[in-house]
Amino acid sequence: MTKLQVAIDLLKTADAIALATKVAPYIDIIELGTPLIKSEGLSVITAMKEAFPDKKVFADFKTADAGALEAEMAFQAGADYITILGATGDATISGAVEAAKKYNRAVVVDTIGVKDRVKRAQEVIKLGVEFVELHAGLDEQADPGYSIQVLIDEASRAGVPVSIAGGVNLKSIEAVKKSGATVAVAGAAIYGAEDPAAAAKALKEALLAD
Numbered sequence: 551m552t553k554l555q556v557a558i559d560l561l562k563t564a565d566a567i568a569l570a571t572k573v574a575p576y577i578d579i580i581e582l583g584t585p586l587i588k589s590e591g592l593s594v595i596t597a598m599k600e601a602f603p604d605k606k607v608f609a610d611f612k613t614a615d616a617g618a619l620e621a622e623m624a625f626q627a628g629a630d631y632i633t634i635l636g637a638t639g640d641a642t643i644s645g646a647v648e649a650a651k652k653y654n655r656a657v658v659v660d661t662i663g664v665k666d667r668v669k670r671a672q673e674v675i676k677l678g679v680e681f682v683e684l685h686a687g688l689d690e691q692a693d694p695g696y697s698i699q700v701l702i703d704e705a706s707r708a709g710v711p712v713s714i715a716g717g718v719n720l721k722s723i724e725a726v727k728k729s730g731a732t733v734a735v736a737g738a739a740i741y742g743a744e745d746p747a748a749a750a751k752a753l754k755e756a757l758l759a760d
C-alpha cells in the first residue's frame with residue numbers, strides 16, 4: 551500500500567500544525583519542508599512530534615555534509631526520518647544511517663540534483679537507507695516541459711523502495727500508485743488547496759482504491 555506524505559512548505563510552526571491538524575486523518579507521514587525548518591529551526595520538529603506522536607515526522611534537511619551530526623540533531627528533536635542528499639558522498643549518507651540505527655529512526659535519500667536517479671537509488675539503498683525520494687524540486691518543476699511522468703517511469707524500474715515527490719496531485723496519483731512507489735509525497739496539492747482536508751482525503755482514497 552502506497553503511503554501518503556504531506557510536504558508542508560509553509561514558514562510558521564503554527565500554520566504547519568494547523569494544516570497537519572486538518573489533514574492528519576488521511577496522512578501517514580508529516581514532512582516538515584526545508585524552508586519551514588530553516589525558518590523555525592529544530593523546534594518545529596519537536597512541536598510537530600508532540601502534537602502528532604502517532605504520525606511519522608519527516609525532517610527534510612537535505613543534508614549535504616556532516617550526516618551523522620545533522621541526523622543526531624533531527625532525531626534528538628523528535629524526527630522519525632531525515633533526508634540526506636544523494637548528490638553527496640556515501641560517507642555523509644552512511645554517517646546518518648549510523649545515527650539512525652542508534653535512535654531507531656530512518657534515513658531517506660533525496661535525489662534532487664542527481665542526474666541518474668535510478669542508479670543512485672540502487673547504490674544508496676545498499677548503505678542502509680529506508681527509501682529513496684525520486685524528487686523534482688519546486689524550481690525544477692517550474693522548468694518548461696516538466697512532467698512527473700519521468701519520476702513515475704523511474705519508480706517503475708528502480709527495483710528498490712522509493713517515494714515520488716514533484717507535483718503529485720489528483721491527476722497523477724493513480725500512476726504514482728501503479729508505479730509501485732512506497733510513498734507518494736504531496737505538497738502544494740494539499741497545502742495550496744482551498745480545502746486541504748478534502749484534497750488529502752481524495753488523494754488517500756485514490757491510493758486505497760482497487
Ligand SMILES: O=C([C@H](O)CO)[C@H](O)[C@H](O)COP(=O)(O)O
Nearest residue numbers: 557583584687716717736737738
Ligand atoms: O521537498 C520539496 C521542495 O524541495 C521544497 O521543500 C517539496 O516539499 C516537494 O517537492 C513536494 O512538494 P510538491 O512538489 O509541492 O508536491
